[in-house]
Amino acid sequence: MSQEPCVLLLGTCDTKLNEFRFMKNQLKKNGVVKVILVDVGRTPSTDPAVDISSSEVLSHLPENERQDFNSVTRGEVINIMIKAATILVRNFYDLKSIHGIVSLGGSGGTSLAAGVMRAALPFGFPKLIVSTVASGDTSSFVGESDIMMVPSIVDIAGLNSLLKIVLGNAAAAIEAMAKMNFERQSKQEDGSKPRGKFRIAITMFGVTTPGANAAMEYLSAQSHEVFVFHATGTGGRAMERLINEGYIDGVLDLTTTELADELVGGVMSAGSDRLTAAGKKGLPQIVSVGALDMVNFGARSSVPEKFHRRLLVEHNPSITLMRTTQDECGKLGEVLSRRLKENSKDSGKVEVWIPRKGISMMAEKGGKFYDEDADKALFEALSKALMRTGIKLQERDLTINDPEFAIGMSKRLLEMMAV
Incomplete structure (x- = not known):
């Protein structure tokens, strides 16, 4: 069990590394939460900001299910990575090592992050995605879950003053939720029913x-x-x-x-x-x-x-x-x-x-x-x-x-x- 609030940052670092580094720095700035940046991109990133590489994520799959990404389509990459990252994130959750999860992206990155959040994490666990598609029909991403989605306003394609505000607000939101979830967990408020009541x-x-x-x-x-x-x-x-x-x-x-x-x-x-x-x-x-x-x-x-x-x-x-x-x-x-x-x-x-x-x-x-x-x-x-x-x-x-x-x-x- 983690001794401090921890936010897992799920990112396609091969395409949006600068934006994920900015988000990680925003989360670390106040020193309130620990941050783990997990790379779920098609091409592995070697940037030191990445804590868990995409290769390590894929290692959670059985050997017979691992594939060379050069030979599969973009959609297949997303599905494979969802399956692998779901196992990783669920392990973190079961060990009570994370208290919030956040991601950002376009339609592909949103599909990947939302798929992992829906499959790996239960109701009540803080989940947030900053997305270019958040202001439209989000039913295919959110489904029956409680994922929170924030419109990015501008495309997530290079940092600018407006996107920095949006990402900063999102970082503050997930930080506060993770802190609350950590405190609730520390008090063992697990949502269980009172004795004798249904x-x-x-x-x-x-x-x-x-x-x-x-x-x-x-x-x-x-x-x-x-x-x-x-x-x-x-x-x-x-x-x-x-x-x-x-x-x-x-x-x-x-x-x-x-x-x-x-x-x-x-x-x-x-x-x-x-x-x-x-x-x-x-x-x-x-x-x-x-x-x-x-x-x-x-x-x-x-x-x-x-x-x-x-x-x-x-x-x-x-x-x-x-x-x-x-x-x-x-x-x-x-x-x-x-x-x-x-x-x-x-x-x-x-x-x-x-x-x-x-x-x-x-x-x-x-x-x-x-x-x-x-x-x-x-x-x-x-x-x-x-x-x-x-x-x-x-x-x-x-x-x-x-x-x-x-x-x-x-x-x-x-x-x-x-x-």
């Missing part, structure tokens, strides 16, 4: 907010810690990751709408890992069908032409909702059931709850997405697919936003967790 994940969407709020208030009143995830794709992926990393003790998956986007082609899919982590971990989970009546797109003009004749509702200028059809709802019931069956090592710790009077605000009687036949197809598909699996199906003549439904799920989850 950490519970809840999923919500705008149209399931009242139900999620009722569950959250009930569970919080029992002094349990509640993590609410907005089911927008990123939220679902973040929850699955936190479950895998051991932050969650039980799951109240009220809102599984991301499955609809994955199936139909909306913009808020959480990917094929959704609804897998809790089962694999053997955690108690209660799953419902919140907002499976809708698929999400951006502005109305962004909706694919093949859906123009479908029932569309402009939720706001940036979000357009499309009602799922009877056929799609039947398939969603099968997908949800299959994910649970294939990934649950203990079916007794899984239940599916159905609110027969409405799976979202918009699907209640009188709502714009009210479709009794579509909902029936969803419910029947679930009932058929879960038969003889050991996964219980609970049906209630309530809406998903009825406090009685949400609190009933919460009480049952606590009973399952107490066993």
Whole structure:
């Protein structure tokens, strides 16, 4: 374990050596933190500012996976270096030798650094990248992680007065975060739960907010810690990751709408890992069908032409909702059931709850997405697919936003967790 705060500076020193040297000097200037500059460039740098060479980074790979960089493409170089640097950085983290990580670069350098940060470091560990692409769509870099990105304003191609300000601010930020992380680690504040209390994940969407709020208030009143995830794709992926990393003790998956986007082609899919982590971990989970009546797109003009004749509702200028059809709802019931069956090592710790009077605000009687036949197809598909699996199906003549439904799920989850 390090006896002082330490920042790891991850850099492509073959292309941006001067900028990384400047950043290292900024970090060392106050003498508050130790700095380790790791070269992840294609061509090894021999500059004395480099603490760990790219050759040393690559030595962490098994011998049969090492390659001559002269024979591979730039993209392949990045992927190889991500794999090697991930092992190195994870080793540092496991030994509690680093307390923050920072990098800078264009799209390639950002992809490399972000790939390492996502794979090697958990939520809460300070991660920062100064990037030329930070002001655009950063979802491919950040993913479900908590990487902080700072726009470089100018290209990272030679030091100038403006870039020095940006890099100086970034250095000050990661220094402060690393210092805080070191102090937290020294006090052994590891985020573990208080004895006898649970950490519970809840999923919500705008149209399931009242139900999620009722569950959250009930569970919080029992002094349990509640993590609410907005089911927008990123939220679902973040929850699955936190479950895998051991932050969650039980799951109240009220809102599984991301499955609809994955199936139909909306913009808020959480990917094929959704609804897998809790089962694999053997955690108690209660799953419902919140907002499976809708698929999400951006502005109305962004909706694919093949859906123009479908029932569309402009939720706001940036979000357009499309009602799922009877056929799609039947398939969603099968997908949800299959994910649970294939990934649950203990079916007794899984239940599916159905609110027969409405799976979202918009699907209640009188709502714009009210479709009794579509909902029936969803419910029947679930009932058929879960038969003889050991996964219980609970049906209630309530809406998903009825406090009685949400609190009933919460009480049952606590009973399952107490066993």
